[in-house]
Amino acid sequence: VQLVPHLSPVDYIIIGIYFAFVLGIGFFVKSKIQNSNDFLTGNRTVPLWITSLAFISANLGAQEVMGMAASGAKYGIMTAHFYWLGAVPAMIFLSLFMMPFYYGSRARSVPEYLRLRFDEKTRAFNAVSFLVMTLFSSGISLYALAILFETLLGWSFQTSVLLSSGIVMAYIFLGGLTSAIYNEVFQFFLIVLGISPIVFIGIAHLGGWAGFMSHLPPVMKHTWKYLGSAESNPMGVNWASLTMGLGFVLSFGYWCTDFLIIQRAMVARNMASAQKTPLLAAIPKMFFPFIVVLPGLIAVALVNMDGSFQLPLRPDQKIDYNMTLPTLLYHFFPSGLLGLGLTALLASFMSGMAGNVTAFNSVWTYDIYEAYFYKNAPDAHYLKVGRITTVVGILLSIGAAFLTRSFDNLNDLLQLICGFVNAPLFATFFLGMFWKRTTGHGAFWGLVTGTLGAALVHGASTAEGKGGWLLPHPWYEFHSGMGQALGTAIVAWSVCFIVTVLVSLVTRAKPDTELKGLVYSVTERLVEKEKRWYFRPVPIAIAIAGVALWLNLLWF
Amino acid sequence: MWMQLFSDLRFMIGLYFGIISIILTGIGIFQNIPVNLMAGAYLGVFSASMIGLAVWAFLAPKPCKDETIS
Numbered sequence: 001v002q003l004v005p006h007l008s009p010v011d012y013i014i015i016g017i018y019f020a021f022v023l024g025i026g027f028f029v030k031s032k033i034q035n036s037n038d039f040l041t042g043n044r045t046v047p048l049w050i051t052s053l054a055f056i057s058a059n060l061g062a063q064e065v066m067g068m069a070a071s072g073a074k075y076g077i078m079t080a081h082f083y084w085l086g087a088v089p090a091m092i093f094l095s096l097f098m099m100p101f102y103y104g105s106r107a108r109s110v111p112e113y114l115r116l117r118f119d120e121k122t123r124a125f126n127a128v129s130f131l132v133m134t135l136f137s138s139g140i141s142l143y144a145l146a147i148l149f150e151t152l153l154g155w156s157f158q159t160s161v162l163l164s165s166g167i168v169m170a171y172i173f174l175g176g177l178t179s180a181i182y183n184e185v186f187q188f189f190l191i192v193l194g195i196s197p198i199v200f201i202g203i204a205h206l207g208g209w210a211g212f213m214s215h216l217p218p219v220m221k222h223t224w225k226y227l228g229s230a231e232s233n234p235m236g237v238n239w240a241s242l243t244m245g246l247g248f249v250l251s252f253g254y255w256c257t258d259f260l261i262i263q264r265a266m267v268a269r270n271m272a273s274a275q276k277t278p279l280l281a282a283i284p285k286m287f288f289p290f291i292v293v294l295p296g297l298i299a300v301a302l303v304n305m306d307g308s309f310q311l312p313l314r315p316d317q318k319i320d321y322n323m324t325l326p327t328l329l330y331h332f333f334p335s336g337l338l339g340l341g342l343t344a345l346l347a348s349f350m351s352g353m354a355g356n357v358t359a360f361n362s363v364w365t366y367d368i369y370e371a372y373f374y375k376n377a378p379d380a381h382y383l384k385v386g387r388i389t390t391v392v393g394i395l396l397s398i399g400a401a402f403l404t405r406s407f408d409n410l411n412d413l414l415q416l417i418c419g420f421v422n423a424p425l426f427a428t429f430f431l432g433m434f435w436k437r438t439t440g441h442g443a444f445w446g447l448v449t450g451t452l453g454a455a456l457v458h459g460a461s462t463a464e465g466k467g468g469w470l471l472p473h474p475w476y477e478f479h480s481g482m483g484q485a486l487g488t489a490i491v492a493w494s495v496c497f498i499v500t501v502l503v504s505l506v507t508r509a510k511p512d513t514e515l516k517g518l519v520y521s522v523t524e525r526l527v528e529k530e531k532r533w534y535f536r537p538v539p540i541a542i543a544i545a546g547v548a549l550w551l552n553l554l555w556f
Numbered sequence: 557m558w559m560q561l562f563s564d565l566r567f568m569i570g571l572y573f574g575i576i577s578i579i580l581t582g583i584g585i586f587q588n589i590p591v592n593l594m595a596g597a598y599l600g601v602f603s604a605s606m607i608g609l610a611v612w613a614f615l616a617p618k619p620c621k622d623e624t625i626s
Contacts, residue, residue, distance in 0.1 A: 010583060014576060021572045028563050050565065182565050189569055193602065197595055336583040336592045340576060 029175030061352020072296020076220025139400020194344025236480025245486025424450025450496025
């Protein structure tokens with residue numbers, strides 16, 4: 001099965017209108033940008049409903065949208081664990097326990113919080129690793145977009161890269177973080193409304209819900225039932241490693257420490273809004289599997305139904321799961337709706353890229369440039385640096401996209417490094433916020449050894465032909481790449497946690513007076529000003545946790 | 557008035573989906589493609605609700621205007 005570009009003029013018109021609107025939003029926000037705070041931090045003026053939708057939209061890059069459909073086709077509804085187990089609990093924890101420190105400390109970035117809580121070297125370690133990851137992540141996203149549009153639209157690699165990155169650059173250059181956030185909300189609706197018709201049309205084509213379910217193998221219809229052992233499910237993991245690795249280490253590492261995500265809550269108008277941002281974001285997040293995972297299951301059911309639908313093959317004749325969503329779009333969407341569906345994919349790429357670039361801007365300007373190159377400059381200077389950084393960040397992303405094209409395994413390498421860095425980082429934050437004895441030396445060496453521990457596990461084990469680069473004969477073979485990723489993350493987190501505690505115990509801690517607003521035990525509890533109990537964070541969190549639990553039981 | 561409405565994100569979103577709704581409904585009617593017609597109607601309802609919210613905020617007293625870009 002090959003996808004042959006067959007777009008009509010109306011599809012191109014729909015894509016063109018989208019470009020005009022994202023630039024239009026940038027233009028309207030431009031008049032509000034007067035200083036570096038407006039440009040780099042949104043000056044804490046963004047309304048709650050916008051920060052909440054931007055919070056999930058920044059995570060809704062195309063790798064997420066297309067990747068979850070691909071995982072749905074490969075693993076079934078078990079993929080929903082990335083939402084109900086791997087996102088919602090972490091978002092609730094971020095809201096109730098960590099956001100008061102991020103927002104209340106007045107830090108402008110996550111690395112800056114690390115400087116306030118620990119020391120300069122911990123901030124520098126985090127800032128540099130974050131900048132490198134962000135840049136490559138943005139470049140790889142751009143590369144994936146160009147490959148997709150080369151396949152779907154017949155556009156050249158260069159045209160796709162330059163057009164999409166040029167538009168992202170224009171709207172961030174005009175309106176900075178606020179423009180990126182407003183566009184993320186627009187892109188959120190576009191992704192939801194552009195992709196959701198595939199679910200209705202696909203299920204109708206399969207003869208309704210009962211017909212859809214009847215064409216799926218039992219293992220694809222359950223989230224927990226087949227997790228007794230790693231051999232009994234396609235994901236190759238058991239319930240214990242999934243709960244600890246995904247449900248705790250990886251999800252908390254990502255949702256509670258990744259500045260790209262947290263930045264969206266930090267632009268809220270006040271503490272109450274900042275706290276509610278992850279909670280309100282968790283509500284649509286819980287239901288996202290029905291938009292992004294179900295298409296993968298629909299593809300499997302269609303293949304099983306009568307063989308009239310097939311997924312494309314890779315050159316090595318294996319199924320190319322990544323093309324699940326585009327194949328469904330081409331199969332079911334007529335001209336017009338196809339333009340909207342492709343615009344949704346384009347929006348998801350641009351949303352992910354803009355998120356990376358704006359986070360890159362803030363960390364570079366505040367945590368590297370201001371800290372190490374030019375302190376106490378006039379504000380206009382930092383605004384100028386922020387704008388220049390937008391252009392440089394986009395150019396470096398384009399460079400990373402071309403680099404990815406030259407090296408097949410660069411994407412794998414980046415995913416690996418992200419896992420190495422994010423997993424131990426949660427141990428650092430957890431101890432830093434909840435144990436006042438944690439020291440800067442402890443945090444720094446915990447991060448370094450946690451990262452090295454992750455590298456050691458990955459280098460000494462194999463899964464699906466990956467890893468095992470450290471020893472001639474790997475000491476352990478995982479059942480799947482997913483199992484290896486979870487195992488590596490668990491070790492990284494544990495090593496970081498233990499080393500941080502041990503080093504902290506033999507080094508001098510900061511006095512309590514310097515830790516106010518940064519550590520739980522020495523900070524005064526927030527006084528709840530909301531009079532209506534059902535609008536307070538705790539009742540909302542309990543309701544969300546209840547619904548997430550119900551979804552797990554429904555698909556048990 | 558129009559500038560103030562254009563600076564409300566909900567109005568912009570409603571306007572975009574309104575245009576797309578008209579295009580899809582038009583194709584659905586003139587080329588007899590029911591899927592486009594249904595999608596056009598579904599986007600039309602969404603568009604109308606977003607524009608309605610923006611206009612309501614514009615007409616309402618201050619607190620609701622918090623939702624505008626400005």
